[in-house]
Amino acid sequence: MNNTSVFYRSPHLHMPIAVSGQGAWIADSTGRRYIDSCSGVAVCNLGYQHPKVIGALQEQAQNLAYAYAGVFRNEAAEALADFLVQRSPGLSRAYFLSSGSEIMEVALKTALQYFVETGQPSRNLIISRRQNYHGSTLGVLAISGNRQRRDIFDTVLNSGEFVSPCYAYRNRLSHESDTEYVARLALEFEQKILTLGADRVAAFVAETVVGSTSGAVPPQAGYFEAIQAVCKRHGVFLILDEVMCGLGRTGHFFACQEDDVRPDIVTLGKGLAAGYQPISAMLVTEAIHEAIAQGSGSLRNGQTFAFHATACATALAVQRIVEEEGLIANVRQQGPRFQKMLAEALDGFSYVGDIRGRGLFIGIEWVQEQGRTTPLPPDPTRSARIRAHALERGLLCYPMHGTIDGVQGDHVLFAPPFVSTDADLETMVSLFAEVARHALLH
Secondary structure (H helix, E strand, O other), X not given: OOOOOOOOOOOOOXXXXXXXXXXXXXXXXXXXXXXXXXXXXXXXXXXXXXXXXXXXXXXXXXXHOOOOOOOOOOHHHHHHHHHHHHOOOOXXXXXXXXXXXXXXXXXXXXXXXXXXXXXXXXXXXXXXXXXXXXXOOHHHHOOXXXXXXXXXXXXXXXXXXXXXXXXXXXXXXXXXXXXHHHHHHHHHHHHHHHHHOHHHEEEEEEEOOEOOOXXXXXXXXXXXXXXXXHHXXXXXXXXXXXXXXXXXXXXXXXHHHHHOOOOOEEEXXXXXXXXOOOOEEEEEOHHHHHHHHHOOOOOOOOXXXXXXXXXXXXXXXXXXXXXXXXXXXXXXXXXXXXXXXXXXXXXXXXXXXXXXXXXXXXXXXXXXXXXXXOOXXXXXXXXXXXXXXXXXXXXXXXXXXXXXXXXXXXXXXXXXXOOOOHHHHHHHHHHHHHHHHHHHHO
C-alpha cells in the first residue's frame, strides 16, 4: 500500500510517483522511464512538457489566472470558443467546464431546458446505448451503459433508457450486410422512441467512437446518418460524446465529421488542453442557444470554474499547435501504420480476436481462440495483471474487462500521443507484444 494521506481510487495499488516527462515518455521519482501508449487516458495528445503550451499557460496565469464567469467574460474563453465553433459541424456556441463528467451533465441539462423553454416539458427522457460511458457523476452515470461503474449506485440512479450499441464484431448477425445491420439498429432505436412516446424523448446520447468501455469501437458506415434521420423524424436531439475520441484522436477534428452528421450538441474533453489544464467543452446549435436566450434568458447551470481563463488559454495553445504542426494529418497516417504494426507483432497469437479503431485510437479484443469470438473466461483481475506486467517493462497501456456486457470480454485500448515518433510506436508495439504473451500465457 502507498504510504500517503491521499485517498486514491485504488488504495491498495502501489503506484510510482511521476515527476517529469518528455514527448511520449514519463519518469518516476526513481528515475525510471515509461513510454505512454495511451496518453494517460487519451489526454496527453501533445505528450509531456511541450514548451509552447507551458509558455501560453504561464503567460495567461501571469496576466489573469481566473475571473468569476458570473461577472466577467475573458479573452481566452472568447478566443477558444471562436476556434472550436469555426471548425465544428454547424455548431455556434461553446460552454467550458473542467471535466468530461461535468460537461456531459450540462449537455443533458441544456437539452432538457431547451424543451422546457419551447413548451415541451414532457420531453424529459434520454435514450443512450449499452456499453457506452458518459461520466462519473450520478446524473450522467444514469445514462451510462457501463455496468462496472454504476452497479453499486443503481438503487439511487434514475433508470436510463438503453438501446444496443453499434458493435458489429459482436452483434452483427452472420447473414447481415453492413446496411442491414445499421437498418436494424435504427429500427430498434425508433421503436424505443415510439414505445416511450415521441413526445417524451428529449435526446439520444452516444460516444461517436466508443472508448474505454469496449475498446475503440467505431460505428459502421451510415450508422449515425440513420440514427440522425430517426432523431429528426421525431424531434429528438442527437448528443455526441467526444470527450475521449474528439479533437483529432480519430484523424478528424470532430470524430463525427467522418460520419457526415451534424449533431445538436457535442461534448469535448480529455485532449482539449492535452492534460496541461483540466477543461472540457460543450458546443450547441444556434437554435438551442436562441431558445434559452430568448426564453428565460439563463442557462440553469452555475459552476465556480466555468470558463477558467488559464485553462481556456492553455487549450487554445494546444489546439493551435495541433493545427499548425499538421498533427491530425499525422494521426491519419500513423494510425493505420500503428494498427498494422500491432497486428504483425501479434500474428499467430491465439488470443487476438479483433483489432479495430480509427486514427490513433485503437483497441485489441481478446478471445479464447483466434478466428472465433468466444471471450476469455471472466476474470476481473486480468486487466490489472496486464497493466502491472506492462508497468514492470516500462510501458503504460490501458487494459479493461467487461468489454461485451460489463462482465464478459477483455480488451486493451491504445491512444498514443500525436507527437509519437516512429521509434516510439515501434517501442510501444514491441513491449506490448512481450506483455501480452507473458500476461495471457501465464
